Amino acid sequence: MNEISIKSFVSGRVRLKCEAFKTVSTHSLETLLSPLVFEQRLNRACASLILRFDPLKSSLESILEALQTSLHVRIKTPELSASAALYCDACSSCHVKSLDAKTPVSWRSKMVGFALLSVYALGLFVVETFFATSVALSFLPAVTAIVAFVAALPLFQEAIEDVKARRFSLHSFMAVALLGAILGGEVTAAFEIIYILRGGMLLEEYTAERSKKQIHELMALGVKKAYVVVDEVELEVDVSEIKEGDIVVARSGEKIAVDGIISEGSAEIDEAAINGRSEPALRVLGDSVYANTLVQRGRIYIRVSATGEKTYLARMIASVESSLAQKSPSEVSADKLAAKLLKLGTLLTAGTFLLTGSWLRAFSVMIVMSCPCATILAASTAISAGIARGAKEGILIKGGAYLEAVSQSDVFCFDKTGTLTTGVPHVIGSVCAPDVSYESLLYYAALAEHHNSHPIGIAITKAAHLIGFTCKEENPSEIYAGLGVLLHDKAGEILVGNAKWMEQNAIDIASFKRKSKKSLQEGKSVVYVALNQKALGFLSLEHEVREGTLAMLQGLRKRGVKHLVLLSGDEEVVARSFAQTYGFDEIHANVMPEEKASVIEALKERYKSVVMVGDGINDTLAMSKADVAISFASGGSEAAIEVSNIAITNSHPHDILKLYDLSAKSLGVVNQNYWIGTGTNLVGVGLAGVGLLSPVAAGAIHIGHTVGIMANSSRIAWSVDNNS
Structure with missing residues (x-):
């Protein structure tokens, strides 16, 4: 028996897939579903059915039930609530899931809740500081205990779910500490713990959700319409x-909407979104092209091989989001540490x-050991x-x-x-006939x-302007x-172009071959x-390297970085020359995004931690696989900025060294704070x-070492070692 599977579902829109859709009558489907949906689109080629409906008048369950009865098929997915959110197999979740019947708490509700906690704090x-003798103060502990309990x-x-799953996480640890503090009368400490924790959880959730939202928006910003050839x-x-x-x-100036093979024509295509190449590539009959790349010049006919969520870029973005959902080593270590602390306490x-x-006495020991503030603040205040x-x-x-x-x-x-590099070429030299x-x-070239x-034409024109030439050629x-x-x-x-262009026009460039080969x-x-059929010479151009790049790479070596790797979509000869000039240890040229990601994963097997620095969509998959992803935000793509863990707004190489020094300083202060917290706990x-x-x-000791830790951490804000 055929099965209906739900490939995607958002409020009021569902995409279903079933082999029966390849043979079912369109008229019968319209008759069956018209009372339930206001729009339906059947795609027999991929056996899918897209439906739009009003959630207030209909439901996914009623639609599935109607199809199941009429087509005699099974429903592959579990029973779903009307609010369920399903994702197609190319999206972030990559699975079909049923959600709890409880309505998720909205972001606005969480913000309001934290604001109320802030007002109470x-x-x-104010009450404890200015109204210490007030009669109302006697009711404060009870009220604070209730507020802390509700907030927790x-x-x-x-924590209950963790216990049911037989795992002990930081949530379990903190829950025990909070209950102990509330029941033991240390309600102010309990409120302080939950207030800090709620704020931190809210910030983490905001960062994660914003990244996911930006990635989905990137997919939504793709091409909406395209021209299809039907009967010529x-x-x-x-x-x-x-x-x-x-x-x-x-055609020229249009984004390609699909993945496919060129069946007719040729064009220069900007593929930077896919492979990061700095210059457009000439694509001809039989070459592959990708969605969201730009036709700079020419016209091509493309035989479609993939659309929508199946395109190369969509699958790459889905892989990025999938990688983002994985726990970092630091998070895993925190869970293990929490379990050990709970057992020790x-x-x-x-x-x-x-x-x-x-x-x-036992309860005093529990408050000292189970209160997580020292552990949290030791790292959190420094960081x-x-x-x-x-x-x-x-x-x-x-x-x-x-x-x-x-x-x-x-x-x-x-x-x-x-x-x-900035991605902008500029003229750096020339070889001229005698x-x-x-x-x-330069005059004739401009x-x-x-x-x-x-870009090369613009660079030549700019170089001519610098020597005072203003073109009036109409x-x-x-x-x-x-x-x-x-x-x-x-x-x-006048002919201007590459060697192949000269050869096609019977221009003799033999006398320039040796020097041009060296430039290449x-x-x-x-x-x-x-x-007039005579070669005048050639111009050499290169992409402008960001100022301070060499100093940055040398600075990283001085600080103990063992391995520097260049990942480039440029051709082998270009990438290798650049790598040798700037002292890279490993070179990977002419690589596609998934190949960059594979390199990162291979490096992670050989080294403790790997950093990836990039700026474009083509870097995002590799960035998502790295332990730390750094983006150069000035001129970089929004996807790379959102996927990155760290964004350098000025895109200056020297800021990499500043970041490294800041990291080392912060880590040193964290270790100092742990000694402060551990020392006071032992005492x-x-x-x-x-x-x-x-x-x-015991609560007073907590306050004392909290002040000490915060004072120690504050040194970072005004004093950072800068060895660069």
């Missing part, structure tokens, strides 16, 4: 209606009670100060674990184009390139994609200039065990 401070309910629920006529249709095997047309509390027979310091320097850090990991990383991987000057060579929007050049340009001028026929081996681009346990520390005094 302020009120608590979500934590208690998670081009018809504009929604991209969602295009199916495999259709012929789609794309339980052991010391029970031991104290057995040895002394005093419930009061928060580090994050604040980074923000002042234009370094936006999305989590403490990432700040810590930077200075602990053995490997730094760098994308080239847009990260270490009777030709550099000015003349004359022909004046109307060309290609005759447009003839542009030949992937080759060069041709201009018929009063001075004669150094990673430069070579553009020949010819006038507290000892005093409580011999009866010299009451529960109230």
